[in-house]
Amino acid sequence: MRRYDAACATVATVVMMCLKERLEVVSEESTVDVQFRGLDRCTVTIALVMKSSAPVVSVCKEVQKEIVEEIRILTPFIVEHVHLIVKKLILEKTNA
Structure with a gap:
């Protein structure tokens, strides 16, 4: 169980x-969320x-590629x- 938890934590990091x-x-x-198979x-x-x-x-396509590569x-x-x-889009605060 510790090995699984460590692997999940490593990937999440x-x-x-x-x-x-x-x-x-x-x-x-x-x-x-990270799920392992094998x-x-x-x-x-x-x-x-x-x-x-x-x-x-x-951005999503770039993020997917970067995550796989890293x-x-x-x-x-x-x-x-x-x-x-x-899950959410936020408005940026403007300095007006």
């Missing part, structure tokens, strides 16, 4: 690192909060799927 780099994503309000295959589901000015589809580079795990759910 990599995902959050990717999200924090994206200005269009509010990473503090986004959530990550010892090395995982599916990542992310509920994103994005800024309303973001090009949602293109997990491949930084861990021994294989990503089978990255599911992105945009």
Whole structure:
């Protein structure tokens, strides 16, 4: 059980690192769920909060590719799927 928990935490950390780099994503309000199949295959589901000015589809495609690549580079795990759910769009505060 500890090994599974550690693997999930590792993958979730990599995902959050990717999200924090994206200005269009509010990473503090986004959530990550990781499910493993076998010892090395995982599916990542992310509920994103994005800024309303973001090009949602293109950002999501880029995020999916980046997450797969970063997990491949930084861990021994294989990503089978990255599911992105945009749960909320927020208006950006303006300094007027």
